[in-house]
Amino acid sequence: MSKDGARRHHGVKAYLRESFLTSAGARPLRILAEYLEPRSRFDQYRIEDTIVFMGSARVVSREAAESEVRAAGSEPARLERARERLAMSRYYEDARELAHRLTDWSKGLKDDSRRFVVCTGGGPGIMEAANRGASEARGLSVGLTISIPVEEFDNRYVTRELSFHFHYFFMRKFWFAYLAKALLVFPGGFGTLDEMFEILTLRQTRKMRKHLAIVLFGADYWNEVIDFDALVRHGTINREDLGLFHRTDSVDEAFGIVTRHLVEHAMTEPGAML
Secondary structure, eight states, X not given: OOTTSOOOOXXXXXXXXHHHHTSGGGHHHHHXXXXXXXXXXXXXXXXXXXXXXXXXXXXXOHHHHHHHHHHHTTOHHHHHHHHHHHHHHHHHHHHHHHHHHHHHHHHTSOOSSBOSEEEEOSSSTHHHHHHHHHHHTTOOEEEEEEOOSOOOOOOTTSOGGGEEEESOHHHHHHHHHHHEEEEEEOSOXXXXXXXXXXXXXXXXXXXXXXXXXXXXXXXXXXXXXXXXXXXXXXXXXXXXXXXXXXXXXXXXXXXXXXXXXXXXXXXXXXXXXX
């Protein structure tokens, strides 16, 4: 008892009680936090819209791939795999160059806000390449990482203040889609396909009302992995749906498609519209 006879209480407030915050009952709060906390940081750094790069985390730089080829020696299986990795490394270098050029272009715009900032999933591979290109152009870049049971990685090219870590895949994908004014999809696996098809579906169904340039980079890869024409033949998509995206193998062409689209549709359209 205190001197005045009143009992002092030292309880923990609900919003500080970890056992509650990590419980099933607090799931709505955690979901809301993955919206509000990124929103506050994007506002603080005046990030209105992004150019999103998606692609495999398994693609390595040309330098790393050449090192793997040398280390493989004369072991046939290991050498074959190393040579495959070397061939795929072109996409790392193309993503790096394209992010660099787009960052240079965006920095030259006369705008008080930071427009068309490079955004990735924050991981290795194509993601690292795009963040690296933006960093080498002395620009900001966003990284939206996700908590999954994989080995630790170091993508040091993401702007530290714009590095986010999500628990919920759907909240991470929300932030990919919500701020994007252009999407560049490089060769990738399940995760890349999942993210790409969700955004294509949003555009097809017009749930995403804003203009969005979508470029599938690596025409040979995409033509082999997904037979879009077969979807048309079987009647599961309309032929007009093929107009939702472009396919190219050229950094110059991809740069032209994205910048022309942004000048035509996004320069006077700040913010995001789903």
